[in-house]
Amino acid sequence: SWKVRKSAVKVIAGxxxxxxxxxxxxxNVAADELIGRFKEREENVRLDIINCFTALLNAxxxxxxxxxxxxxxxxxxxxESIPLVRQRSAVNEVQERVPAIxxxxxxxxxxxxxxxxxxxxxxxxxxxxxxxxxxDAHLTNLFQQVTKCVADRNQALKxxxxxxxxxxxxxxxxxxxxxxxxxxxxxxxxxxxxxWYKIVSEALxxxxxxxxxxxxxxxxxxxxxxxx
Numbered sequence: 001s002w003k004v005r006k007s008a009v010k011v012i013a014g015x016x017x018x019x020x021x022x023x024x025x026x027x028n029v030a031a032d033e034l035i036g037r038f039k040e041r042e043e044n045v046r047l048d049i050i051n052c053f054t055a056l057l058n059a060x061x062x063x064x065x066x067x068x069x070x071x072x073x074x075x076x077x078x079x080e081s082i083p084l085v086r087q088r089s090a091v092n093e094v095q096e097r098v099p100a101i102x103x104x105x106x107x108x109x110x111x112x113x114x115x116x117x118x119x120x121x122x123x124x125x126x127x128x129x130x131x132x133x134x135x136d137a138h139l140t141n142l143f144q145q146v147t148k149c150v151a152d153r154n155q156a157l158k159x160x161x162x163x164x165x166x167x168x169x170x171x172x173x174x175x176x177x178x179x180x181x182x183x184x185x186x187x188x189x190x191x192x193x194x195x196w197y198k199i200v201s202e203a204l205x206x207x208x209x210x211x212x213x214x215x216x217x218x219x220x221x222x223x224x225x226x227x228x
Contacts, residue, residue, distance in 0.1 A: 002042040009034075009045065013052045020059050027093035031056065035097060038104035043113055050108075050119040053101075057126040060090045064130070094130055101127060102138045109145040114154045121149070121160040125167045133172040142168075143180045150187045155196050162191060162202040169209035177213055185210055 012030050015022065034053045040046035105120045124142065128135060135142065149161040165184060169177050188210070191203035 002045050005037075005040070005042075006045045006048055009048045009052050013048075013055055016052070016055050016059050020063055023056075023060055023063060023090045024093065026056060027090065027097075031093065031097060032100075035100050035104050038108055043116065046108075046113075046116055047119050050116070050123055054119070054123040054126050057094065057123065057130050060094060061126065061130050063090060091130065094127070095134065098127075098131070098134060098138070102135065102142070106141055106145065109142075109149070114152070114157045117149055118157050118160040121157075121164040125164045128164075128167045128171050131171075133168075133176075135168065136172060136176040139168065139172065139176060139180060143184065147183060147187060150191060155194075155199060158191065158194075159196075159199050159202055162188070162199065162206055166202065166206045166209050169206065169213055174213045181210055181213055 012026075012034070016026060019026075031053070034049055034056070037049045038046070038053075040049055101123075105124055108116050108120050111117070124135075143165075146161050146165055149157050150165075152158055152161075165188075169184075184206070188203050188206045191199055192207070194200055194203070
């Protein structure tokens with residue numbers, strides 16, 4: 001029964017939100033099951049499953065930040081070193097599952113469900129934030145799906161796709177994303193002329209991220225690293 005599956009997912013989501021100290025156990029017990037059920041046939045349950053896994057990623061991100069802040073207070077680490085202080089077990093759990101996550105996400109992005117696609121882009125954005133990039137090998141496939149969704153008439157889907165693109169451009173090494181800049185720039189240039197202000201605003205943020213990709217600045221020297 002879809003009602004049983006939906007209720008089970010809500011229980012897992014409740015544990016994620018109330019017991020962040022159990023992240024490692026949650027990945028061992030529930031992560032693979034959630035990823036395997038991205039293919040759920042009932043849309044309402046499928047959305048709950050994807051959103052539940054997104055909540056797991058967000059809990060991991062929050063835990064990472066809390067540990068980094070704690071290390072900064074206790075050991076006086078410089079601000080720039082804080083992102084390197086992570087809950088290794090949880091991040092490693094995510095890294096090991098990246099191929100399965102992207103494979104399941106790609107299948108859902110190829111469907112006709114706009115709500116599912118929006119949920120997937122939100123999940124992928126959280127995945128990028130947890131891994132500080134980490135999708136280099138999958139960007140070609142994902143940006144092909146983005147191209148279709150940014151051209152979609154559904155405004156909410158277009159906004160979520162643009163938001164994922166911005167985060168992907170900001171967090172990946174410029175060499176990994178430069179091959180996709182030309183196509184993304186063409187789509188985003190059209191989005192800037194949309195009527196809905198939220199899409200215009202997000203498209204402008206993407207353009208700012210593209211500028212940094214085209215002419216990245218070396219953090220040590222403060223000089224441009226290369227040109228596009």
